[in-house]
Amino acid sequence: MKKEADLSIDFCGVRFENPFCLSSSPVGNHAEMCARAYDAGWGGIVFKTLGLEKSFKVIMPSPRLSIFNNFDKRFVGLQNAEQITDRPILDNIKDIKWLKKNYPKKVLISSIMGYVDEDWSDLAKMSQDAGADLLELNFSCPQMAHKTAGHRTGQDFHAVASFTEVVKKACTIPVIAKMTPNITDMIPVALAAKEGGADAISAINTIRAITDIDINNFTPLPNIRGHSSPTGFSGPSVKPIAMRFVSELYNSKPLNLPISAIGGIETWIDALHFLLLGATNLQVSTGIMRYGYRIVEDMIEGLQDYMMERNIQSLDEIIGKAARKIVDPSEFNTRFQVVSVVDETKCIGCGQCYISCMDGANQAMEFNKETRKVFVNEERCVGCLLCKHVCPVWDCISYKEVDTNEMKHAAIF
Amino acid sequence: MKKAIEPDNIFQFKCMREPLTLQDAIRESNRCLLCFDAPCSNGCPAGTNPGRFIRQIKFYNYKGAARTIRQNNILGSICAFVCPVEKLCEKECSVKALEDPINISGLQRFATEYGKQFNLEPLPKSTKKKGKIAIIGCGPAGMGCASKLAKLDYDVTIFERETKAGGVPLWNIPEFRLPEFALTYDVDNLLSQGVDIRYDTFIGSVEAVKTMLSDGFQAIFISTGLSEAFKLDMYTGYNNALNYISFLRKVKFYRSSFDLKNKNIAVIGGGSVAIDSAVSAKACGANKVYLLSLEQMEELPADVEEIHLARTMNIIFKAGCQITTVIAKEKTITGLTGTEVEWIENGKFSPSNARRIEGTAFSINVDLVVQAIGTKPGLEIAKFSKDLKTKGKGIIEVTEFFETSIAGVFAGGDVTNGGMTVVQAVREGKKAAASIDTFLKNGGHKS
Ligand SMILES: Cc1cc2nc3c(=O)[nH]c(=O)nc-3n(C[C@H](O)[C@H](O)[C@H](O)COP(=O)(O)OP(=O)(O)OC[C@H]3O[C@@H](n4cnc5c(N)ncnc54)[C@H](O)[C@@H]3O)c2cc1C
Numbered sequence A: 001m002k003k004e005a006d007l008s009i010d011f012c013g014v015r016f017e018n019p020f021c022l023s024s025s026p027v028g029n030h031a032e033m034c035a036r037a038y039d040a041g042w043g044g045i046v047f048k049t050l051g052l053e054k055s056f057k058v059i060m061p062s063p064r065l066s067i068f069n070n071f072d073k074r075f076v077g078l079q080n081a082e083q084i085t086d087r088p089i090l091d092n093i094k095d096i097k098w099l100k101k102n103y104p105k106k107v108l109i110s111s112i113m114g115y116v117d118e119d120w121s122d123l124a125k126m127s128q129d130a131g132a133d134l135l136e137l138n139f140s141c142p143q144m145a146h147k148t149a150g151h152r153t154g155q156d157f158h159a160v161a162s163f164t165e166v167v168k169k170a171c172t173i174p175v176i177a178k179m180t181p182n183i184t185d186m187i188p189v190a191l192a193a194k195e196g197g198a199d200a201i202s203a204i205n206t207i208r209a210i211t212d213i214d215i216n217n218f219t220p221l222p223n224i225r226g227h228s229s230p231t232g233f234s235g236p237s238v239k240p241i242a243m244r245f246v247s248e249l250y251n252s253k254p255l256n257l258p259i260s261a262i263g264g265i266e267t268w269i270d271a272l273h274f275l276l277l278g279a280t281n282l283q284v285s286t287g288i289m290r291y292g293y294r295i296v297e298d299m300i301e302g303l304q305d306y307m308m309e310r311n312i313q314s315l316d317e318i319i320g321k322a323a324r325k326i327v328d329p330s331e332f333n334t335r336f337q338v339v340s341v342v343d344e345t346k347c348i349g350c351g352q353c354y355i356s357c358m359d360g361a362n363q364a365m366e367f368n369k370e371t372r373k374v375f376v377n378e379e380r381c382v383g384c385l386l387c388k389h390v391c392p393v394w395d396c397i398s399y400k401e402v403d404t405n406e407m408k409h410a411a412i413f
Numbered sequence B: 001m002k003k004a005i006e007p008d009n010i011f012q013f014k015c016m017r018e019p020l021t022l023q024d025a026i027r028e029s030n031r032c033l034l035c036f037d038a039p040c041s042n043g044c045p046a047g048t049n050p051g052r053f054i055r056q057i058k059f060y061n062y063k064g065a066a067r068t069i070r071q072n073n074i075l076g077s078i079c080a081f082v083c084p085v086e087k088l089c090e091k092e093c094s095v096k097a098l099e100d101p102i103n104i105s106g107l108q109r110f111a112t113e114y115g116k117q118f119n120l121e122p123l124p125k126s127t128k129k130k131g132k133i134a135i136i137g138c139g140p141a142g143m144g145c146a147s148k149l150a151k152l153d154y155d156v157t158i159f160e161r162e163t164k165a166g167g168v169p170l171w172n173i174p175e176f177r178l179p180e181f182a183l184t185y186d187v188d189n190l191l192s193q194g195v196d197i198r199y200d201t202f203i204g205s206v207e208a209v210k211t212m213l214s215d216g217f218q219a220i221f222i223s224t225g226l227s228e229a230f231k232l233d234m235y236t237g238y239n240n241a242l243n244y245i246s247f248l249r250k251v252k253f254y255r256s257s258f259d260l261k262n263k264n265i266a267v268i269g270g271g272s273v274a275i276d277s278a279v280s281a282k283a284c285g286a287n288k289v290y291l292l293s294l295e296q297m298e299e300l301p302a303d304v305e306e307i308h309l310a311r312t313m314n315i316i317f318k319a320g321c322q323i324t325t326v327i328a329k330e331k332t333i334t335g336l337t338g339t340e341v342e343w344i345e346n347g348k349f350s351p352s353n354a355r356r357i358e359g360t361a362f363s364i365n366v367d368l369v370v371q372a373i374g375t376k377p378g379l380e381i382a383k384f385s386k387d388l389k390t391k392g393k394g395i396i397e398v399t400e401f402f403e404t405s406i407a408g409v410f411a412g413g414d415v416t417n418g419g420m421t422v423v424q425a426v427r428e429g430k431k432a433a434a435s436i437d438t439f440l441k442n443g444g445h446k447s
């Protein structure tokens, strides 16, 4: 019989039955949606960012989405021009109360965004009173129509530190600061949040980007009555960048705060990647927008099987395991180099590796037009493995290692 | 992604369908649209839920996919090989509106084999805390019923007259369509649920069934299938006229002593089993193989895919003809003569409706005749029938809940539907299990 691996986590002293949460976005717009997400198996939700309409009335533009396509692969990334919630604060607070009453064991994180100190403290108090388990401070929405809110706050260390402090004074529940990736180095901002008293960091919010342009009327998309703007980009395309930020946060010794990772998670393997880079908690939006809440079932089952197969008792055993392998490029071992190895029995003779090596590497691949087979000239191969990455047969090209103390290699001249 | 039929494989009795590699499975599952209210799932009679297991494959949850398949359909591995998917799940696939449908059977096979390769935990054992149930016949219907009952924590015993489990898929479906490992996988899963199979146990009368009821079995499910092949009088008494049941069984289990090299074979019939017989004969080295049917080419009940296979194997179709005389030397048939026919009344496919066409007489030399013109339940069913209501030809009559005319006795599969498919038999077994559960919850039979 199947014994289940334990996916529960402790994040800022709060127990989650599993680390999978909705991130703040339309996927957690209101109580009925969040309830269905809980029912589908999500361990927690971050409610759509609350704001106070008396300070700033949000009006969403439409159309508000555009997608990034790569040939037949559609939706490899999503651009949105959406702001924080446009619902009245009291409706949202009512929803949070209802959710905590009906799902006491599930975690509810209230995401908030203020414009002045008073907003932040009011929203924090109201959320805590409604039963929220944690707070997430949205320092990162890149398309607020309000000129000093969102990622503009998130780029200003002092604002981050002082708003965090205001919130910490107003409430007792743990506080997560959500970072913007629209900055060169995230660590100083995260440290500012820590200075203000933040208990954890979440990253990333969306990356400002332009996904598409209508080439007939010269308007970038989404075309909002003839105009557009570089707005928040998310989904699978941003995962590599999110992974970098998460590993940097985890590896920062002065920071040393728990991390909630966000950015392009769709499968248990994506989730595992972030755990290995140091995240304890995980959040998802675009994956749900594309496929629905149901994807959590495969995240749970897939991660559990992974753990069972390797006899991993709890997620603590793997968190940060890959982050520890990250070093500065100056520390790479270059004595050992590799050369490409083609499995001739699997080669289908398309010559893609040949083209790529010719025009994008070191002209080490030879192509026999008679037999339509390729051959690696080991004296020229620099071991970049571009050939392996372009090969349409996934397990055809591999590599072998060369100790340059003993043998010549094209990478060292 | 579906591979073309390879005659070479058939000659070597290797499986016709090539398995999907991991790369194939990833690409194929990523063509899936992950539809709302998945039509493919609605198209599977046994409720295997392809919509769910394809999604699981897409999201790299391969073991989850294997779990979905076997918990919904205990014959999930067999079905991946033998289901006529183009008439079931794949027929409903939304992708068809855009391009080729998803190769659902390929993905189903991929998932089950992945589970096996990576040590998927066994299915939970029945706690047996609910009542004792007897099942007669360990074919698809019996196995489907047993698995569901075990899941509901019943104590299940299957009585099987043969020495192995599997029914028709085991004995009759040719190896090049259904390799043995596929069947073993499903039978092993059933056994891990704690179902007891008593082999070599023939239940031959209604009295035996009634004794079971008084012996502590609280309900009985009859799933004995069809074991009597129809025979034509003109071929009786000859030593080289077989029916397809015994022919296919010989090919499958006694092939080494069944050399058809340089022999000419005549298969009578135009359905799927006739094609299986003809192709098997060819695979055993036969010289000429004729497929003789009353139906015209376009009327053949066999699937287009099967007809294509037979053509690839150079089977000679003689459609729209009737054999008129047998030429024999003593007890051995040496040839057949016949004529072409046309239907007297359109759309009535019966011998009495066929009219011979003048001047079309032909004769062929044959060394073996295989009759593949249908089956009915075995004789023992006739004995059941004294108390059991039948629809004639021994087909047991059941309600929509698979109850027979005897309280506490249920039936399903070929023996009630007259012969359909493996997946339909599993469906009926599962439905009957649910009815048995309801029946027992309501107090069972009063005696
Ligand atoms: C040649 C051939 C090819 C086929 N190909 C396909 C295909 O490709 N795809 C598909 O979906 N379907 C196919 N079918 C149909 C399919 O095999 C049947 O619909 C299915 O096996 C019916 O299952 P069942 O459990 O009702 O009966 P069976 O499979 O006939 O099983 C009945 C079982 O009961 C046992 N039994 C019978 N009488 C007794 C008794 N008195 N006491 C104890 N045990 C008894 C038998 O030994 C057998 O094990 C094919 C059928 C044939 C003949």
Ligand SMILES: Cc1cc2nc3c(=O)[nH]c(=O)nc-3n(C[C@H](O)[C@H](O)[C@H](O)COP(=O)(O)O)c2cc1C
Residues within 6 Å of the ligand: A023, A024, A025, A026, A048, A049, A078, A080, A082, A083, A084, A085, A111, A138, A141, A178, A204, A205, A206, A232, A233, A234, A235, A236, A238, A262, A263, A264, A265, A283, A284, A285, A286, A287
């Ligand atoms: C349509 C949309 C609306 C969003 N709204 C918010 C928001 O109100 N508050 C917030 O903190 N993040 C918001 N985000 C950002 C997401 O929470 C998340 O950080 C980002 O999309 C990256 O994760 P993903 O790739 O899983 O979507 C939004 C994202 C999208 C796509």
Ligand code: SF4
Residues within 6 Å of the ligand: none
């Ligand atoms: S997704 Fe729903 S809300 Fe959005 S445009 Fe389509 S129908 Fe309207």
